[in-house]
Amino acid sequence: MAITESLDCDLVFYTNPMSRGRIVRWMLEEVGSDYRQVLLDYDTQMKADDYLAINPMGKVPALVHRGQVVTECAAICAYLADAFSDAGLAPEPKDRAAYYRWLFFAAGPLEAAVMDRVLQANVSRDQERMVGYGTYEQTVSAIAGAVSANDYVAGDRFSAADVYVGSHLMWGMEFGSIPRRAEFESYVARLIERPALVAAKAIDDALAAQTGQG
Structure with a gap:
């Protein structure tokens, strides 16, 4: 697993290091797939129109995977477990x-x-x-x-x-x-x-x- 700067990466993680994004960061590390991170501040970037188009709540974390948007930490964890099933993070x-x-x-x-x-x-x-x-x-x-x-x-x-x-x-x-x-x-x-x-x-x-x- 590595954080990449590539704009072609199909897994993009929007976060702030002092947020619930820490939960998703842990999950991403468990999954082991490369991802691109986008760091947002609370006062401006999370409330900007381009991010509100991803998450209208103006909160992090959010995940975009192959054009699909997932928000809410529990949903992201469940999604990643299914999307990267080889990691074995969900039961049968x-x-x-x-x-x-x-x-x-x-x-x-x-x-x-x-x-x-x-x-x-x-x-x-x-x-x-x-x-x-x-x-x-x-x-x-x-x-x-x-x-x-x-x-x-x-x-x-x-x-x-x-x-x-x-x-x-x-x-x-x-x-x-x-x-x-x-x-x-x-x-x-x-x-x-x-x-x-x-x-x-x-x-x-x-x-x-x-x-x-x-």
Whole structure:
């Protein structure tokens, strides 16, 4: 795998080193295909018309592969696992129940519960039925059960779902939005030494330092 400057590269990654793009960077390193990166700043380039034509939300990351646009980290992880199936980052279709379940649980209930907590958006008992996560405590316990049932969230093999779920837990524990439960610590310990994660972190840390964001 290598970052290329070639305009002919059919895999283009739009990101900022201090963003959720770090999740996709890890996934790209796991996939092992050459890609071209386009670094965007928050205040101007993400809101420029040419980028809004790719992602009208004006956010990163985004991926363009052979003319097809994919946004949203969970979707990008799932897409890359299928587009580069030789990397073995998705279970066989018949075995994908847990893979899809926890990948999108992290993208939906987990992220919503964590962000509401960070933003101090209080959900009353009467409102719990209206939100997909119910309560923060229920959500955290559910994901704790998922990552402790097997070595990896979709079974006994690492998959794209672990890139996404693992990233949420690592960041959450680092910044205090997710508790340092034993289940999470054990799970993350199985991920942090993966060469692809080490390589991805080194790239983004260096870019953050270069752009004065580190």
